[in-house]
Amino acid sequence: MSSLSTLVRHCAHAIDGINWHYIVQRLIGRATCRLQPGAFLAHTARIRNALGDSEKIVIGSHSHIRGELMILGHGGRITIGEWCYVGVGTRIWSGASIDIGNRVLISHSVNIFDNLSHPIRAAERHEQAKQIFTLGHPRKLSLDDRPIKICDDAWIGACAMVMRGVTIGEGGIVAAGAVVTKDVPAYSIVAGNPATIVRELSPDER
Numbered sequence: 001m002s003s004l005s006t007l008v009r010h011c012a013h014a015i016d017g018i019n020w021h022y023i024v025q026r027l028i029g030r031a032t033c034r035l036q037p038g039a040f041l042a043h044t045a046r047i048r049n050a051l052g053d054s055e056k057i058v059i060g061s062h063s064h065i066r067g068e069l070m071i072l073g074h075g076g077r078i079t080i081g082e083w084c085y086v087g088v089g090t091r092i093w094s095g096a097s098i099d100i101g102n103r104v105l106i107s108h109s110v111n112i113f114d115n116l117s118h119p120i121r122a123a124e125r126h127e128q129a130k131q132i133f134t135l136g137h138p139r140k141l142s143l144d145d146r147p148i149k150i151c152d153d154a155w156i157g158a159c160a161m162v163m164r165g166v167t168i169g170e171g172g173i174v175a176a177g178a179v180v181t182k183d184v185p186a187y188s189i190v191a192g193n194p195a196t197i198v199r200e201l202s203p204d205e206r
Contacts, residue, residue, distance in 0.1 A: 015043075016042050016043055017040055017041065017042060017043070018043055019041045019042065019043050019045055020043070021045075021046055021047075022041055022045070022047055025047070030049070030052075031049040031051070031052045031053055031054045031056075032047045032049055032054050032057070033047050033049065033054055033057035033058065033059055033069065034054055034055055034057065034058045034059070035059050036058070036059060036060050036061040036063075036082075037061050038061045038062040039059040039060065039061060039062065039063050039064075039065070040062075040063070040064045040065065041059075041065050042064065042065065042066040042088075044066045044067070044088050045065045045066055045067065045068070045069075045086075046067075046068040046069070046070075047068075047069050047070075048068065048069070048070040048071075049070075049071055050070070050071060050072055050073040050136060050137040051071045051072065051073060051074075051075065051076060056071050056076060056077045056078070057069055057071060057077075057078045058078070058079045058080065059080045060079075060080050060081040060082040060083075060084065060102070061082045061083070062082055062083045063080050063081070063082060063083060063084040063085070063086075064084070064085050064086070065080075065086045066085075066086060066087055066088045066090070067086045067087055067088060067089060067090030067091060067092065067106075067108075067110075068090065068091045068092065068093075069086075069092050070091070070092070070093045070094070071093075071094045071095070072093065072094065072095040072115070072137050072141075072143075073136060073137025073138055073139050073141075074095060074137070074138060074139055074140060074141040074142075074143075075094075075095050075096065075145065076093075076094035076095045076096065076097070076098075076114075076145075077094060077096075077097040077098070078092055078094050078097075078098045078100075079097075079098070079099050079100065080100045080104075081100055081101045081102035081103070081104065081152070082102045082103070083102060083103045084100060084102070084103065084104045084105070084106070085104075085105045085106060086106045087106060087107045087108035087109070087110065087158070088108050088109075089108050089109040090106055090107070090108060090109060090110040090111070090112075091110075091111050091112070091113075092106075092112045093112070093113045093114070093115065093117070094114050094115070094145075094148075095114060095115035095141075095143050095145040096114045096115065096145035096146060096147045096148075096164075097114065097147040097148070098112060098114050098147070098148045098149075098150075099147070099148070099149045099150070100150045101150060101151045101152035101153070101154070101170075102152045102153070103152055103153050104150055104151075104152070104153065104154050104155070104156075105154075105155045105156070106150075106156045107155075107156060107157050107158040107159075107160075107176070108158045108159075109158055109159045110156050110157075110158065110159065110160050110161070110162070111160075111161045111162070112148060112150075112156075112161075112162040113161075113162075113163065113164060114145055114146055114147055114148045114164045114165075115143035115144065115145040115146075115164055116143045116144050116164070117143065118143070119141070119142070119143065128141065144164070145164065146164040146165030147164075147165070148162060148164065148165070148166055148167070149166075149167045149168070150162070150167075150168045151167070151168060151169050151170040151171075151172070151186070152170050152171070153170055153171045154168045154169070154170070154171065154172045154173070154174075154184075155172075155173045155174070156168070156173075156174040157173075157174055157175050157176035157177070157178065158176045158177070159176055159177045160174045160175070160176060160177060160178045160179070160180065161178070161179045161180065162174070162180045163179070163180060163181050166180050166181065166182065166183060166184070167183045167184070168180070168183070168184040169183070169184055169185050169186030169187070169188070170186040170187065171186055171187040171201065171206055172184040172185065172186060172187065172188055172189075172190070173188070173189040173190070173201075174189075174190055174191075174195065175189065175190065175191035175192075175195075175198070177191075177193070178190055178191050178192060178193065178195040179192075179193040179194055179195055180194075180195045181194045181195065182194070182195070184197075185197070185200075187200060187201040187205075187206050188200050188201065189201065
């Protein structure tokens, strides 16, 4: 019975890891990402590389990705360390750089954007939308991109938002639904909109 359950578990893991979206992109010669040994793309994961350089998205060893990683046409870089998790429905979009350390847990339906997504001026937004619809992401565009850094052992709860220019310190915890607009100190818990410090972790919680 033990060997049967082990076989079933291995089969389920293999099926979960068949990502047709990734396979098709590779087959037709599109840029995707660089996977380090043991990195895992679940069938729900999406790699969208509008910049056209697979070295701009790097997924570290033993990390599991179930959400969406996107770099925009005008720039961007996403680096994910070892033993990280990115949940289903999470979107990580970069026009500058998003650096994620080791052992970082990012729950489901989280949004992490190092950019504004669209220009402030309505006429520029319209032109951007037209170009995306017809030609793809613009190669020249300013979205006030500002790098994001998420340090080792951080944990980001479900449905949180991490905005451009933010650093989440080592061991920092972002509560579910929080909107992070300012840096999170190491070993602190933040919550709310905008997120504020709830408390610091005690030494025996670190």
